[in-house]
Amino acid sequence: MTTTENASTLLKTISRRFKLGELLTDPDPLSGGLLHKMFLLQTTTGTYAIKLLNPIILSRPTARQNFIDSERIVTALAGEVSALPALTINGSALHQIGTQYYLVFPWVDGLTLPIHQVTPNHAELIGEQLAQIHTADLSSLPIQQTATSPKSPVPWDTFAEKIRQQGHTLLEPYWTDLKRIKRWDNEASSALKQLRGTSVLSHRDLDAKNVLWKSGAPILIDWESAGPIHPMHDFLETILYWSLDEQNHVRRDHFEAFVKGYHAAGGRIDYPLEPALSAGYASKLGWLAYSLSKALRLEPVTEKEQQVAVQQVLETLKALEDYEVLCPVIREWWQDHLENTSRTI
Numbered sequence: 001m002t003t004t005e006n007a008s009t010l011l012k013t014i015s016r017r018f019k020l021g022e023l024l025t026d027p028d029p030l031s032g033g034l035l036h037k038m039f040l041l042q043t044t045t046g047t048y049a050i051k052l053l054n055p056i057i058l059s060r061p062t063a064r065q066n067f068i069d070s071e072r073i074v075t076a077l078a079g080e081v082s083a084l085p086a087l088t089i090n091g092s093a094l095h096q097i098g099t100q101y102y103l104v105f106p107w108v109d110g111l112t113l114p115i116h117q118v119t120p121n122h123a124e125l126i127g128e129q130l131a132q133i134h135t136a137d138l139s140s141l142p143i144q145q146t147a148t149s150p151k152s153p154v155p156w157d158t159f160a161e162k163i164r165q166q167g168h169t170l171l172e173p174y175w176t177d178l179k180r181i182k183r184w185d186n187e188a189s190s191a192l193k194q195l196r197g198t199s200v201l202s203h204r205d206l207d208a209k210n211v212l213w214k215s216g217a218p219i220l221i222d223w224e225s226a227g228p229i230h231p232m233h234d235f236l237e238t239i240l241y242w243s244l245d246e247q248n249h250v251r252r253d254h255f256e257a258f259v260k261g262y263h264a265a266g267g268r269i270d271y272p273l274e275p276a277l278s279a280g281y282a283s284k285l286g287w288l289a290y291s292l293s294k295a296l297r298l299e300p301v302t303e304k305e306q307q308v309a310v311q312q313v314l315e316t317l318k319a320l321e322d323y324e325v326l327c328p329v330i331r332e333w334w335q336d337h338l339e340n341t342s343r344t345i
Contacts, residue, residue: 007029050102115244118242123261125218131264135265156178174292180324199230208242231267281323
């Protein structure tokens, strides 16, 4: 039985078990992220998106609770922002059949925007949504409200040695950047420690692929990374998602529109810039480490998954280099923003 046939059998079981109706067509694979698999399910009761969660990720000790917590966050925020939580069925949003965990979503006829189609108006609307997330009172949620301690050091030297042992020539650019990677890692770890005193519960991955647009309005999806984060760290990462062009250059009109929307919706932007700027390396380094593990077959992967991981390593190295170049630009623009703000007071 092929992987597709396995998924089809599982999806039919899901539909029966949770009374989603009889399938009208075969489950249709959807394009999505690199971690999980999405399927469109058309049944006699409606249309659904089913997310089959990566079993390797769900085998991690804290993964199941993280998904439960993230759905609690999005469900609580659904009254504050335009967020799409998973359906709660029999008292739970996270479901399991055998070793497979999954989430069930109502289908939304919306579109994600490629970078070149993002306008300043889109950036302003997302700025408003982020501010509404940051100002929401989620203190009653029974989940961790502050960022956890920085994780164990990443074995960057071990990755380098594995590349050498395997003769993996495609990954040789990693060697070139190894010193800088360690420096970025040290800067990010130090910054995250400085930022631990203040946090909000937020989406934490609000880039263009995680927003659907319907009739000009945003719908925030894919909340699996939701959790505590310093608001300035979250603000800076999100504004760059919606300001960068396809060459990773910041579009000033998008940047200023995002700030305008965030400020108008009550977002606080008087935190120090520098720690948040250094913390911006953290998520990219985390993805680099994850991709290296797969590219070097340090965890079970298919041939195709390994090839994708190699490409992700190279793209992430480029993203880190680009971010280092961006940092002084952001400092300059932020100083201009502060000076302009002070002149209008």
